[in-house]
Amino acid sequence: MTDRLQSVDRLLERREAISDLGDALRLLIEHATATEAPTEELRRAAERIRQAAGPLGERIRERTEVAAADDLLGGVRMYNPVIGRGSALAPPVHVESSNGVAVGTCTLGLAYEGPPMYAHGGVSAMLLDQMLGHAVTSSGKPGMTVQLDTAYRKPVPLMTALRLTAEVSQVEGRRVTAVGAIATAERPDEVLVTATGLFVALRAEQAQRLFGPVMRPRAS
Numbered sequence: 001m002t003d004r005l006q007s008v009d010r011l012l013e014r015r016e017a018i019s020d021l022g023d024a025l026r027l028l029i030e031h032a033t034a035t036e037a038p039t040e041e042l043r044r045a046a047e048r049i050r051q052a053a054g055p056l057g058e059r060i061r062e063r064t065e066v067a068a069a070d071d072l073l074g075g076v077r078m079y080n081p082v083i084g085r086g087s088a089l090a091p092p093v094h095v096e097s098s099n100g101v102a103v104g105t106c107t108l109g110l111a112y113e114g115p116p117m118y119a120h121g122g123v124s125a126m127l128l129d130q131m132l133g134h135a136v137t138s139s140g141k142p143g144m145t146v147q148l149d150t151a152y153r154k155p156v157p158l159m160t161a162l163r164l165t166a167e168v169s170q171v172e173g174r175r176v177t178a179v180g181a182i183a184t185a186e187r188p189d190e191v192l193v194t195a196t197g198l199f200v201a202l203r204a205e206q207a208q209r210l211f212g213p214v215m216r217p218r219a220s
């Protein structure tokens with residue numbers, strides 16, 4: 001096996017391990033949010049979790065370093081808080097996108113609760129920002145969100161399969177507008193939340209100013 005193939009294998013193995021850890025963390029968060037276990041059990045769990053966290057903190061990256069398992073240009077972001085399989089914060093959303101259109105699926109657990117039984121409005125906005133970002137990126141004009149308007153028409157139910165959609169609606173020079181919606185998978189035509197986002201493609205000097213350290217090739 002060539003060195004390159006071996007390093008690809010190692011990368012895939014690491015991504016698999018990160019996803020496995022992410023799944024475990026999501027289970028932990030969901031149980032910790034839903035639990036009505038005795039108080040003593042909570043104390044024991046806190047101690048065991050601190051013990052498990054210790055070794056992970058022994059080698060950590062700086063803010064200016066991209067995670068070793070990520071591929072920025074290829075769109076692999078293992079710790080993205082919406083789609084990252086390694087992020088305990090991510091539901092995670094599974095997204096497919098092409099030609100300015102994105103479709104996503106996810107189920108939100110009790111950890112995302114705002115009003116009882118329903119998703120927090122900020123969580124819906126986060127999901128839609130990400131979805132709009134995928135639509136915009138897949139149109140070939142990636143940019144950053146400069147404005148996001150959300151309209152909450154009906155509450156988003158927790159523990160229910162959701163369908164998220166987004167598409168580019170307007171391109172004006174460096175400014176790209178996209179619209180998106182959240183519905184349940186069961187009733188995709190009944191819109192619960194909508195969003196309109198304005199994205200701006202960065203000029204080269206803006207990209208350099210904001211992302212200079214992570215744009216440099218990794219030292220081997």
Ligand SMILES: CCCCCCCCCCCCCC(=O)SCCNC(=O)CCNC(=O)[C@H](O)C(C)(C)COP(=O)(O)OP(=O)(O)OC[C@H]1O[C@@H](n2cnc3c(N)ncnc32)[C@H](O)[C@@H]1OP(=O)(O)O
Pocket residue numbers: 073074075129130131132133134137144145146147173174175198200202203206
């Ligand atoms: C396969 C790969 C898949 C990967 C998928 C990845 C998906 C990723 C999903 C991630 C999703 C998550 C995404 C995130 O979370 S992105 C994170 C949240 N967003 C930010 O942090 C952005 C913060 N903003 C800035 O840094 C600056 O505003 C930037 C640098 C973006 C623009 O700099 P600046 O502000 O100095 O502007 P400009 O001089 O360059 O000019 C820009 C043009 O835009 C117009 N303008 C600006 N602001 C507004 C506004 N509010 N309403 C209306 N218009 C506005 C402006 O007038 C001008 O128009 P014109 O005069 O040219 O006509």
